[in-house]
Amino acid sequence: MMIRRQLSGIPRVITFPGQGQLIQPALLGQLEPFHNRSKISIPKVLRDRLFQGDPLEFLRSSANLQPSVVYTSLLILELIASNGKPLEGSYLMGHSLGELTCLIANGVIPSELGIHMAHSRGKFMEECCPDKNKYGMTAFIFKHAQGNLEIIKDRVSQYSSLAIANFNCDTQCVVSGELDELATLTKQLKSDIKAKGTKLQVQLPFHNEILADAKRRFRELISTQCDIDKDKKLELPIVSNLTGELSFTHGEALDNFLEDFTRPVLFSKGLQFMLDTDVSFVNIGPNAKVIQALARKMDTKGNLASNINLETQQDLSQLY
Known part of the structure; x- marks a missing residue:
């Protein structure tokens, strides 16, 4: 050991x-x-x-x-x-x-x-x-305010390929799936709750x-x-x-x-x-x-x- x-x-x-x-x-x-x-x-x-x-x-x-x-x-x-x-x-x-x-x-x-x-x-x-340009992950940082996480969950559920991959802390989660859907989600969450989305250096949709x-x-x-x-x-x-x-x-x-x-x-x-x-x-x-x-x-x-x-x-x- x-x-x-x-x-x-x-x-x-x-x-x-x-x-x-x-x-x-x-x-x-x-x-x-x-x-x-x-x-x-x-x-x-x-x-x-x-x-x-x-x-x-x-x-x-x-x-x-x-x-x-x-x-x-x-x-x-x-x-x-x-x-x-x-x-x-x-x-x-x-x-x-x-x-x-x-x-x-x-x-x-x-x-x-x-x-x-x-x-x-x-x-x-x-x-x-096999398509390395199709999938990825985005980390979202948002304010620790009541309802914000539920808004994210609701938005993610509206997409066929997306899933919340990581709940990292009370102001950060990571979403995985197809890149085009992640791009749209990023714009929506910025408008909804002023969440900041950062694309991660991965080409796979982990925990999906x-x-x-x-x-x-x-x-x-x-x-x-x-x-x-x-x-x-x-x-x-x-x-x-x-x-x-x-x-x-x-x-x-x-x-x-x-x-x-x-x-x-x-x-x-x-x-x-x-x-x-x-x-x-x-x-x-x-x-x-x-x-x-x-x-x-x-x-x-x-x-x-x-x-x-x-x-x-x-x-x-x-x-x-």
């Missing part, structure tokens, strides 16, 4: 990012020496391309970006453990794809298969949407029924490649994106992750659940600042004792 159960102190929530943003080359450059001696199994395409030259074009493919985000997060955990003291935590939480990292770090999906599973997940999704066949194929892959002991207790409970509550067994955590393929990420609910008592957050992986900002935004009770990011070797000084 790359993570140990925390036995004392303020409970620590260890978080992992999704793929909403590309991994910056500067981060990859800093991690390359540790990649060269890593024991984590990765697909050949990642070995050949991720740390060679400018990876940005390579990472525009979800089949490449998804395993790269998971691998980078696990590489940082491996680096921490190599110092002789694995990171300790009480709970794991991942944003969308980050929940797959939680499953690997928790031993639900074997580490030797985990990055390969992330590659297949992205590949299946891309094969559902459009990906139903990818969900079926990934479920079949898991069932044939992984021998899951569904009743086994998790080393660290996982905050589910599907329910916003804790999963305690391998089977529950995996089933929730698979079901969330085509359902919205209830990240704000999970954050609020964690922030109801004193906790600290350690945000692992590329673009960890996104989860850091969301946790800070949702901490209305002042229960967030600390909220740090670990992306580079220099960041480790915050732990020891």
